[in-house]
Structure formats: C-alpha cells, structure tokens
C-alpha cells in the first residue's frame with residue numbers, strides 16, 4: 001500500500017501557502033526584518049512565531065527519540081485530528097471507523113467534515129473486535145481511530161489486536177495516545193517505521209500538564225507529515241505556547257515526578273473505591289482516570305456536584321451504563337473525593 005494514494009486528490013495537488021517565515025528561515029541577529037508586515041516595536045510577541053516550531057520539536061525529538069521530520073505540532077490534538085480528516089477524507093464520500101465507547105471528538109470532527117461514521121462497539125472487556133472492524137470497512141474507509149489507553153474506559157488495547165488492524169486495515173490507522181505516559185505498554189511511535197499507514201497522536205494536555213497552552217503532536221512517516229504540513233495553517237502554534245512548552249519540556253524530572261505521583265494516587269484511589277458500598281465494579285486503568293460502575297450514576301453524580309466535587313457521568317455511553325469517570329487529582333483532592341463518596 002502507498003499511503004499517499006489515500007490522500008484526497010485536491011490535497012495532493014495543493015500548492016501550500018508560503019509564509020514570510022517559510023521563505024526566509026535563518027534568524028541571524030543583525031538582519032533587518034521587513035518582510036512580514038509586523039509592527040517593528042519589540043514587545044516579546046510582535047513577530048510571527050516559528051511556523052515549524054523548531055525548538056519545541058527538537059526537545060520532543062530528544063525526549064521521545066523520534067526524528068523531527070516525523071512530527072507535526074498542532075493547536076491541541078484536536079487540530080491535529082482535524083488535519084488528518086482534511087488530508088484523507090473526501091466530504092460526503094469517505095467514511096471513518098470508531099470504536100465506542102471512546103473519545104467524542106472523532107465523531108464530532110467527522111460530522112464537521114461531512115464524513116460518515118461506521119461504529120463497531122468494543123467487546124465486553126473493552127477491546128477492538130478486529131473481525132467486525134475489517135468486515136465493516138469498505139474502500140472508502142479512510143481512517144480507523146484506536147484510542148489506547150481508551151477514554152473513557154481507561155484500558156490499553158492488546159498490541160496483537162492493534163498489530164492485526166495495522167496490517168489488515170486498508171486505510172490509515174490513527175492511534176490516539178493522549179494517556180500513553182500513564183501506561184505500562186510502550187508507545188506505537190517506536191514502530192512507526194514498520195507501518196506506513198500509522199499515525200500516532202499525543203498531547204501535552206494530560207501527563208505534561210499543559211492543557212492550557214493547546215499543544216498536540218502527531219507522529220507518522222515523513223510522507224504523511226509532509227501532507228499534514230502542507231495543509232496546516234501557517235502559524236498554527238502561537239509564540240506563547242511555544243515558549244511555555246520549551247520551558248516545561250526542559251524540566252523532564254518534574255514531569256516524571258508528577259506522573260509517578262498520579263500513578264501512586266491512582267492505585268490508592270482504586271483501593272478506596274473498593275470500599276464504597278454503591279461501587280460495584282472498578283475497571284483497570286492505564287490512564288490518569290478510573291472508570292467505575294455504581295448503583296445509579298446520575299444520582300451519585302448529582303450528589304457529588306451538590307457537595308462540590310465534579311466528575312464525569314458516562315452513563316449514556318454504550319457499555320458504560322451507570323459508569324462514572326474519576327480523574328486522579330492531587331492527594332488532597334482525592335481525599336476530598338473519597339470522603340464525599342463515603343458521606344453520600
């Protein structure tokens with residue numbers, strides 16, 4: 001399979017916008033920049049940001065062990081996911097496959113892009129039903145979304161099942177690894193070279209503690225990255241975001257420490273939930289949240305809200321009847337949660 005054959009004809013033919021900063025890249029200090037119609041008076045943000053986010057990518061490259069040419073950054077992974085739709089899915093013709101219960105944005109983005117959705121429920125133990133997925137796929141099924149660890153269930157998908165889908169699905173497989181830093185399983189970015197149809201998306205919004213700056217990443221072959229680069233808005237990651245990301249990514253030790261604290265707290269939270277009378281099942285988690293089944297999710301949700309604790313009610317999701325999703329907070333926040341659960 002040549003993955004470029006899956007790209008929309010109009011996108012393949014596109015001549016991308018060439019920005020001032022694309023055309024002159026070197027930034028020697030003594031140059032006079034009169035090419036981008038910026039206000040010349042220095043205030044820290046009067047210049048356009050680096051359209052290729054070279055410094056941020058360099059740090060990520062070191063951290064993740066992936067060459068810069070295999071990554072694309074976006075305004076949150078939501079922008080990255082939208083770019084993937086626009087690169088591969090012809091409106092009103094193509095379709096995508098999602099595996100509910102899962103992240104809601106895949107369907108929303110499909111609707112925005114006029115792309116139809118084929119849904120194949122996860123199995124009872126929240127794993128992809130590979131045969132059903134391959135059966136339902138047709139020649140217009142361009143994207144298959146695998147969220148692993150999955151939101152809202154919290155589990156990782158079996159690597160054998162993912163590998164089978166990567167080899168047998170005839171479109172692009174997008175593995176959303178928003179929660180990978182909390183998982184035991186290795187990231188699929190390590191195997192990019194084996195699968196030309198693989199795109200892995202990650203984010204700085206969860207483990208890296210930067211939801212507020214909006215920075216998402218996709219990792220893929222250079223060919224796919226080139227296509228996504230051609231269609232992204234020229235300055236899609238703003239200067240303040242780049243500066244803040246650089247600052248945080250340099251402090252890897254702090255991030256590692258926070259992740260460890262969240263993992264310890266996840267274990268403690270699961271133990272405490274076992275002692276709550278109305279909790280009937282706690283699902284295994286490879287993420288920074290825990291899904292649990294209770295007697296009456298909407299009632300418990302409302303009771304928690306009235307006591308000042310906000311969690312997520314997932315009861316309307318398929319296979320998640322009466323399920324609540326608890327994000328792991330600080331030790332203090334988790335104590336408040338548990339004390340409140342004991343009270344209601």
Ligand SMILES: *Cc1c(COP(=O)(O)O)cnc(C)c1O
Nearest residue numbers: 076077078103151178203205216
């Ligand atoms: C939170 C989350 C994201 C993150 O999206 P951003 O736009 O990067 O904040 C992506 N995918 C899943 C499954 C998530 O839960």
